[in-house]
Amino acid sequence: MGLLVQSTSTARELWLLFSQTSILEQVTLIFALPSLWYLASSARSFIYHNRQNVPVMGKGAAIVLPTWRARLQYITHGVEMIHQGYRKYTDTIFQIPTVNQNLLVLPTKYVNELKSLPETTMSSSQAVADYFLGSYTTLQIHLFGHIVWDVTRGQLTQNLGNHVEPLVDEAEYGFAQEMPACEEWTSVTVHSTFLQIVGRTSARIFVGKELGRNALWLETSIDFARCIFLGSGILKVVPAVIRPIVALFSPYVWRIRRHHRNARKILIPEILRRREEAAVTTDWKAKKPNDMIQWLQDASEGADAKPERIVDRQLGMSFAAIHTTTNHLANVIYDLAARWDEYGPELCAEVEEVLGETDGEWKKTTLTKLSKMDSFMKESQRLNPPSALSFNRKLQTSYTIPSSSPPYTLAKDSYIAVAAGPISSSESVYESPATFDGFRFHRMRTAPGGSAQSHQFVTTGLDSMTFGHGKFACPGRFFASNESKIILALLLMKYEVRFEDAEKGGPTEKGAEMTRPKNMIFADACFPDPNVKVLFKRRAA
Numbered sequence: 001m002g003l004l005v006q007s008t009s010t011a012r013e014l015w016l017l018f019s020q021t022s023i024l025e026q027v028t029l030i031f032a033l034p035s036l037w038y039l040a041s042s043a044r045s046f047i048y049h050n051r052q053n054v055p056v057m058g059k060g061a062a063i064v065l066p067t068w069r070a071r072l073q074y075i076t077h078g079v080e081m082i083h084q085g086y087r088k089y090t091d092t093i094f095q096i097p098t099v100n101q102n103l104l105v106l107p108t109k110y111v112n113e114l115k116s117l118p119e120t121t122m123s124s125s126q127a128v129a130d131y132f133l134g135s136y137t138t139l140q141i142h143l144f145g146h147i148v149w150d151v152t153r154g155q156l157t158q159n160l161g162n163h164v165e166p167l168v169d170e171a172e173y174g175f176a177q178e179m180p181a182c183e184e185w186t187s188v189t190v191h192s193t194f195l196q197i198v199g200r201t202s203a204r205i206f207v208g209k210e211l212g213r214n215a216l217w218l219e220t221s222i223d224f225a226r227c228i229f230l231g232s233g234i235l236k237v238v239p240a241v242i243r244p245i246v247a248l249f250s251p252y253v254w255r256i257r258r259h260h261r262n263a264r265k266i267l268i269p270e271i272l273r274r275r276e277e278a279a280v281t282t283d284w285k286a287k288k289p290n291d292m293i294q295w296l297q298d299a300s301e302g303a304d305a306k307p308e309r310i311v312d313r314q315l316g317m318s319f320a321a322i323h324t325t326t327n328h329l330a331n332v333i334y335d336l337a338a339r340w341d342e343y344g345p346e347l348c349a350e351v352e353e354v355l356g357e358t359d360g361e362w363k364k365t366t367l368t369k370l371s372k373m374d375s376f377m378k379e380s381q382r383l384n385p386p387s388a389l390s391f392n393r394k395l396q397t398s399y400t401i402p403s404s405s406p407p408y409t410l411a412k413d414s415y416i417a418v419a420a421g422p423i424s425s426s427e428s429v430y431e432s433p434a435t436f437d438g439f440r441f442h443r444m445r446t447a448p449g450g451s452a453q454s455h456q457f458v459t460t461g462l463d464s465m466t467f468g469h470g471k472f473a474c475p476g477r478f479f480a481s482n483e484s485k486i487i488l489a490l491l492l493m494k495y496e497v498r499f500e501d502a503e504k505g506g507p508t509e510k511g512a513e514m515t516r517p518k519n520m521i522f523a524d525a526c527f528p529d530p531n532v533k534v535l536f537k538r539r540a541a
Helices: 002-019 023-050 064-088 108-114 124-131 146-158 164-178 190-206 215-236 240-248 251-280 292-299 307-338 340-356 364-368 371-383 420-424 440-446 477-494
Strands: 094-097 102-106 186-189 390-395 399-401 408-410 415-418 495-498 520-522 525-527 533-538
Touching: 064 094, 064 102, 064 420, 064 520, 102 108, 108 390, 108 399, 124 390, 146 292, 146 307, 146 477, 164 190, 164 364, 164 477, 186 190, 190 215, 190 292, 190 307, 190 477, 215 240, 215 251, 215 307, 251 292, 251 307, 292 307, 307 340, 307 371, 307 477, 307 495, 307 533, 340 371, 340 477, 340 495, 364 477, 371 440, 371 477, 477 495
Parallel strands: 102 415
Antiparallel strands: 094 102, 186 533, 390 415, 399 408, 495 533, 520 525
16 A cells, blocks of 8 residues: 555656646657657567577667667668678578567578477467557458468368369459550559459459459458558557557558458358358258358358458458569569560460460469469569568477577577578579579479479479468468469460660660669568559550
8 A cells, every 4th residue: 555655646746747847848758758668678678589699680789779770770671681691690590670579580491390380389370460560450360360271271272273264254354444455555553453453353262253343342452451561561660669659540550440340341241141041051062152251151160250250351361362462463564574575475475375275265274384474473573572581480489499509499479580582592592593584493394304393483492482381381372373374374465565665765675675673672571663664565466
């Protein structure tokens, strides 16, 4: 009781002192105290994690203020810091003070020991939720937990063959809705245009044809991911102690909440309708829709079967699928437009040849035979990875790496990753790694001793970790690959693409060298410039 009285008295005295200061002094204190708290928290976090005794990247990372500066440096130079760390500590663990975490970057020699560990030991889902500040952006672990993983690895991947024709149909519809006529050379903003096409195509498999063409659903599913990226990006640079206040005024957080409401308004009636129909249909198993909503519903039990939770998972799927595929396609199109004369005709010929074998009918085998396209996609991704990091995990319990010598223990609540970006551009892995070679992987497959199943776009390994590796490698990469190939094949059949000649106007001349636009960097993430325009012209029939 005495302690309570003493604390109350102290608080009253502090308030009296505060009230006697000027407005300018009060405002200064309001902003200064959280900043001091942030610096103290950064110091405490750094000291705790640096007990793990590993080298730390970033200027002057051994004392508090430079550690804070290193975190800010990571925002604009994160990719560069990761590449520097990899070059300097290729075979050892090093640490990077990221915007809101202290991240341990592991060498690939430990990956095979860690790749199959359960989520109870180290969790990829929790690492993603924390990366995107899920407590503010709603990207909590249940949006892409084991149900989503199981359904994606199971029904979505198992039905890839059944969904080729629907994907082609929706992609064709998307081109008709989103692309201009392009009878002459026409400037098209690639990212925004193909974001709509990918959103439409994904929706066909996720929510069915009718709902997939619902304008509100398209806006909701597409903008939901954008708001999470932008909202979390802004909140990360804000001291943690005032994030709740900033989040209250964030337009991105407001829109995220609105998208949840809209998604429920659109999808819950469909979920309930299907449940009612299933209750009165004797052969429902044979008649039920073959889409993501139904798969999620079939896989959910107990509290997870609540319609609201199913809708949340569907939003999680849209978050994972739409923008990542769009960014990849934009990179591929930029690379193609910069090198059309070198690669365009040969890629077009491959599509025509493969479709000619089936009299124009699209099959799953059609896509697997597009070896040169697959190679071009993989090479574009190799040089333009979505992140310089992969294999992200959060330790749920302390874990000692078996092969480490001396024994190295990863502390509970620490974050780990592998430098996937630097690996994909390493001279020890690839010949002339800085040079774009669109058919690099096609030649590796067809060379003596090569295998048609190796070096595929979806293949993971210690030298190709963009999709992760092991048990928790990206389960949706097979769907993303098929979707990308279909959209690219239709593009190649319909159009020629080139960049505009800035000096002369019009398309670049045949044989002219063109450098593709630089990517945009935020922390470890790498994005194609969304404002870039490419010239499209319909090919002669």
